[in-house]
Each structure stands twice: as C-alpha cells, then as structure tokens.
Amino acid sequence: MFEKRLTLTPSMNRIAVYTLSLVFGLFQALRCFPMALIRGQVPTYAQTGREDFIQHIIGQIYFLRQDWHWPLLVDQRLNVSPGTNIALTDSIPLETLLLKIVHPFFPDMLQGITLYLALCWTLQPVCAVFALRSLGEKRLLPALAAAIFAACFPTFLFRIGHAALCGQWILLLAIGLYFRGTRPGAGPGPVWLLALLNTLTLLIHPYLMVMTGAVLGAVPLTLLLRDRSWKTFVPAAMATAASGLGIVIIGSALGYWGGMSGGGYGFYSMNLASPFWPAHSSLFPSVPIQLAEATGGQYEGYQYLGAGVLLVLGMALLNRKGIALLIQLTKQHVGLFLACLALTAIAVSNRVYFLHIPVLLTHFTMPGAEQMRSSGRMFWPVAYVMMIGGIYILCRVWPKVWPLVLLAGITLQWQDTLGMRQGVQWVENTILTPPAPEDSESLALMKPFDKIEIHPRLECDSADSRYIMRFLYAAALQNASVNTMYTARLMPEAACHMSAEQPHPLDRQTLVILTGTSQRIHALSWSRLQHAQCGVMDKATFCVAADVPFPAGLSPALQAPVLPIGQEIVTAGPQFRNEEILESGWSAPEDWGVWSETPDPSLYLHLPAEVHRANLVLRMHSTPGTPQHVRVLLNGTQIAEWDVQPDEADYKADFPLTPETQSASLQLQISNPVRIGQDPRLLGIALLSLKVIGLD
Structure with a gap:
C-alpha cells in the first residue's frame, strides 16, 4: 500500500x-565544502598532500587574470614561453571558460x-x-x-x-x-x-x-x-x-x-x-x-x-x-x-x-x-x-x-x-587554515618579485615537485610569471633544455629558487658567473641580482664540501654521499651507479686549496651495444675526449683549477644518447665511480 x-x-x-x-x-x-571555497576564495598557501588540488587552482588563477587570447587555453605567464595549457593542469577547461566569461562581474572569484x-x-x-x-x-x-x-x-x-x-x-x-x-x-x-x-x-x-x-x-x-x-x-x-x-x-x-x-x-x-x-x-x-x-x-x-x-x-x-x-x-x-x-x-x-x-x-x-x-x-x-x-x-x-x-x-x-x-x-574544511610560519616567510620573501625562476625546472627533475608546488602557488597568488609547471603531460615545446638551466643575467624583478641535491653547486655558479646574491631558507636556496637588497630571513648559502684526494667515490645510491658532484644532466643514483640522461651532463668538483692541477678518473660504460664518443670541456675548452665502450673501463682527464674558486665544472658532450625499451630517459653513459688525484 x-x-x-x-x-x-x-x-x-x-x-x-x-x-x-x-x-x-x-x-x-x-x-x-566550505561556502568560502565554493564562492571562489583561494587557500592562503599550498598544503602538503593537496598538490593536485593546488595544481588545478594554479591553472585557473593564471587563466582568469589574463586577457582573452589565442591559443585559447594557454596560461601565458605560467611556464613562460611557451606557456602552459590548462588542460594539462587538469583545471577543468569547460568550467574555467565559463568562469572567465562572468569573471568581470565576480573579480574576487579566483578559482572554481x-x-x-x-x-x-x-x-x-x-x-x-x-x-x-x-x-x-x-x-x-x-x-x-x-x-x-x-x-x-x-x-x-x-x-x-x-x-x-x-x-x-x-x-x-x-x-x-x-x-x-x-x-x-x-x-x-x-x-x-x-x-x-x-x-x-x-x-x-x-x-x-x-x-x-x-x-x-x-x-x-x-x-x-x-x-x-x-x-x-x-x-x-x-x-x-x-x-x-x-x-x-x-x-x-x-x-x-x-x-x-x-x-x-x-x-x-x-x-x-x-x-x-x-x-x-x-x-x-x-x-x-x-x-x-x-x-x-x-x-x-x-x-x-x-x-x-x-x-x-x-x-x-x-x-x-x-x-x-x-x-x-x-x-x-x-x-x-x-x-x-x-x-x-x-x-x-x-x-x-x-x-x-x-x-x-x-x-x-x-x-x-x-x-x-x-x-x-x-x-x-x-x-x-x-x-x-x-x-x-x-x-x-x-x-x-x-x-x-x-x-x-x-x-x-x-x-x-x-x-x-x-x-x-x-x-576540505582544513584548506583555509592559516599558513605555518615557514610558509608565511617564503610567501613574504617572494612577494616583491614579478618573475620567479625555479631550477631545476620540473620538466628536468620532478623529484621535489611536492615541495616546489608551494612556490608555484605563491607565484600564482601574486600573478608573477614562472618558468616551470607541474603538469599531467609534458608537451614537446616545454621539454627540458639544459642550456636554459645555466646562470644568466638577473634583473631586479627576478627571484631564482634553487632546489634539489645540487642547489649548493648551482648557487655557487650563479654567484661566480652572474655575481648573484644567494641565501638559504628551509630546503631551498634563493638568489637575486647583485643590486637588489638581500632578502631578509635568508641564511648564507652553504659551500660545497671539499672532495677527498685519491679516494674512490662510488656513485651507487646507498653509498653516494657527494650528490653535488652530479651538477646537471644525471638521473637519480641507482644501486650500481648513475646514468646520464641528457647529451651534455656536467660534473662539479670542489678541491682542496693546495691542489692546482688534478687528474680525474671516471669508471664508466656506455649503453649496451652503443659506444659513445664523449668530449670533455672545461669552461668551453676541450681537455679530453673518449670513446666510451659498453664494457666497464677507466677514463682519465687532466685539468687545471682556478686559484679563486678551487673548483671545476666539467661538461661531458655525449655523441649518441639513446632510449632503451620503454625507459623515457635519454641514456648515454653510466658512471660507476670517480677519483681525483692531485698533480701539484
């Protein structure tokens, strides 16, 4: 009934x-869902564990603040040149386009x-x-x-x-x-x-x-x-x-x-x-x-x-x-x-x-x-x-x-x-919690700058992507241009180019943020080549132009440790203690050693003051069945060349040190890196260990 x-x-x-x-x-x-978030309010900082949510919001914030343009979905200040398609940040393009139409009437609505x-x-x-x-x-x-x-x-x-x-x-x-x-x-x-x-x-x-x-x-x-x-x-x-x-x-x-x-x-x-x-x-x-x-x-x-x-x-x-x-x-x-x-x-x-x-x-x-x-x-x-x-x-x-x-x-x-x-x-109800002191400090540090550069770019190394999201989100909140973005897919035009990772002249509106295991070496490079001022906060190093007031809250950048002379340094993951040696272009160390993953990886060596000339010995092999011709350059000048074979062997190069820095950045130019099977990396040489011998 x-x-x-x-x-x-x-x-x-x-x-x-x-x-x-x-x-x-x-x-x-x-x-x-809190009504404040439904109305379009944005979180004050990027919370750990909510990286995907923050990724979607970043795409919408940039898109809603820029003028209509073509290509329609590209955020032009997000990963500047070529920009980032908000479809790749999973920012729900259909909704975002509708929000952009009504955004002039609701300018405070920065996310949907x-x-x-x-x-x-x-x-x-x-x-x-x-x-x-x-x-x-x-x-x-x-x-x-x-x-x-x-x-x-x-x-x-x-x-x-x-x-x-x-x-x-x-x-x-x-x-x-x-x-x-x-x-x-x-x-x-x-x-x-x-x-x-x-x-x-x-x-x-x-x-x-x-x-x-x-x-x-x-x-x-x-x-x-x-x-x-x-x-x-x-x-x-x-x-x-x-x-x-x-x-x-x-x-x-x-x-x-x-x-x-x-x-x-x-x-x-x-x-x-x-x-x-x-x-x-x-x-x-x-x-x-x-x-x-x-x-x-x-x-x-x-x-x-x-x-x-x-x-x-x-x-x-x-x-x-x-x-x-x-x-x-x-x-x-x-x-x-x-x-x-x-x-x-x-x-x-x-x-x-x-x-x-x-x-x-x-x-x-x-x-x-x-x-x-x-x-x-x-x-x-x-x-x-x-x-x-x-x-x-x-x-x-x-x-x-x-x-x-x-x-x-x-x-x-x-x-x-x-x-x-x-x-x-x-x-959802904890998203609007106030930021912790360390988050407030990094937000305040970034606020005066209109251009944010993060190195290495996520397209080159995404190991620290969760940590880097806080900087990307802070850049979005202040509508500052940024040179990288965490995306669901990598477009060819945004691929990693190691030349773009090198230090370059800085203007007063640019803040460089260095992350990862090699940030100390990169900070030295920025300081040495561009006279940048660098300091440390939390797990990152921040660099600004020489004529910019040094940002408050930064501690002096740490120097790279001095490498031991005559001692073999094994690059196998559990035994590797000198990550700063792998300056750029290397994959993560594995149980046996480390692969190069670009055609031009580089090594950074910081040696004792009494060493003026050194002999470098690298134990390496090439990709299976593919010998590699490798040129070794110091400051653009060739100092050695090798034909690296698939079988493990030692390869040597002599080089001088500059008295001012007692350091050397060696670039290895690899002739024919290849992809093996489904491995997305561009593999060239495998580095198993290295040894530096002082000559005088």
Missing part, C-alpha cells in the same frame, strides 16, 4: 525522486575547483536516479537506493584529490542516455545528446571522455547486433562519428594532442580483486589494503563497490531468476556489455593480478595505451552499470523482500563509507 500510494501519479513520483535526490546531493555538498566539486556532489545522486529510471525502474525506494549508493560510492569518494575526475555524474548521465537511446522506438535525440556530452567531456577530462565514448559507441552496437536495423543504426553511428570528429577538431584547436605521458600502463592498473576487496572500509577497518596492490600503482585502480552494493548484487544473482534476467539484459544491451568488457580489459591492462597472484603477464600493449597510463580508472562505468543493474534485477526477482534488502544495503553502504566521507569533510 505504501508503494502504491507513492506511485499513484507518475509525474508526482518523478518529481519526488528527483527532488529528494537533489536535496540529498545538495546537503552532502554543503556539508563537505570547489564550486565544481560541490556540483559533482550535488549531481551524483540525481544522475544515478536518471540512469536507473532510464533502465525502467521508476519506483521511489529503488531510486533513493541508487542515489545513496552513488553518493557513497567508494570510487567516487576516493577521487577527492583529483577534482576533474570527481565528475562521475557524467558517466551516470551517459549510461542513462544509452538506455534511453536503445529503447525500442526511441528517436535519435538521446544518442545525439550523448554524443554532445561526450564531446564536451573532453573539456572536463580526457579520461572521462574515453569512458563516455565507450558508452556512446555501445548505442550503435546494440542497435545493430540486437535489432539488426540499419534504420536505427545509421543515425546512432553518425552521432558517434560526429562526436569523434568534434573531439579531434576541438582537441587540435585547443592543443590537447602531442603530450608525453611518461609511461605507466600495466603499473597503474586494476587488481581483479579490487571491486570486492574492502579497502578503506569503515566496516572492515583491519583489512590490509596492500593485498589488493600487486604492482605498486594499483591504487589508481581502486574500485571497491561498497558493502551495500555487494549485498544487492549478491542477492540479485542468488537465484536462477536473477541469472536468467542478467542474461536477458546482456542480450538486450549487447553493445553496452561489449563496451564494459573492453573497459575492463583496459583497466586490468597487460599485467593481470588477482590479489598478488599473477593471472596473465604479457608485453602486449594496445595502441594508445600509454596515453591511458592510469588505466585502472576505466572500470568506473562498469561499476556503475553493475550497481544500476543490480538494483533493477533485485526488484524483479525478489518481489517480497527487495525493500528490506535495499534498506539493509543503504545502511551498509552508508556505514561502510563513513570514514571516507568524514575524511573528505575534514580535508
């Missing part, structure tokens, strides 16, 4: 379910990332209701279950750190449009709406676009394989092709294509156990997360469905009627079934594990797979289809008990994700 009363009028039922889901979503959004997150939290349950009703289940309680399951979906909550990927309501909307577009007798309207949605999703995040593209492609497949009707297939295929063409054109015009991903396919994958393994569960807090993490990167494939959804799926498939209905639905939606299979195959990648058990390990890589390096995410639409399908089947095979099962499922899902929801709320 209760259900009948609630479904007397279809229009009243529709209004009720959408209103309740909207109110629930809005309540969740306002509970999680939190507004977008609030929108995602609001629309997630609404679109889940839309997807379930589109499949054919229109009763109130199932709709509310879908809304709560979607809002408490662990995969959705887990993505809070990566704002653009929280737009999973788009996937639910796409699934709903698929069901409407494949109904018998349906017109072309839903599939064309889905095609438009797919094209626009590129401007939110390419990963989401690939997922909605799979759902879009499922429409013509279903119409062809199920109905054998060219009359319905052709319009759907045309909509799919039009969307693909639109993506190519928009992506080309806005500079989406050509970025290098850095690899990772097969590493950032989904574990087969992940949908059922209760990682981050409040109901099972003692379950070890590591058991469903076989590669070290399968956190990107986190796919736990939640206890409530698993209960519904288990009950739905517990009897033969449920299995039979599942088979029937698979036949009715064969295109969606094939799309889900394809997305699952991409998600598990070519290195398939169940827990830590290898199921299939191959070297096969599908075309374009490296651009989907975090392939484990591709399971998201499959998970939502499972959730929607599970509710639909349950309500038909258990006519008497399904309300109790759904109520139990809602309770379980709510409790299971309690910790994750509280974590989201806590993180």
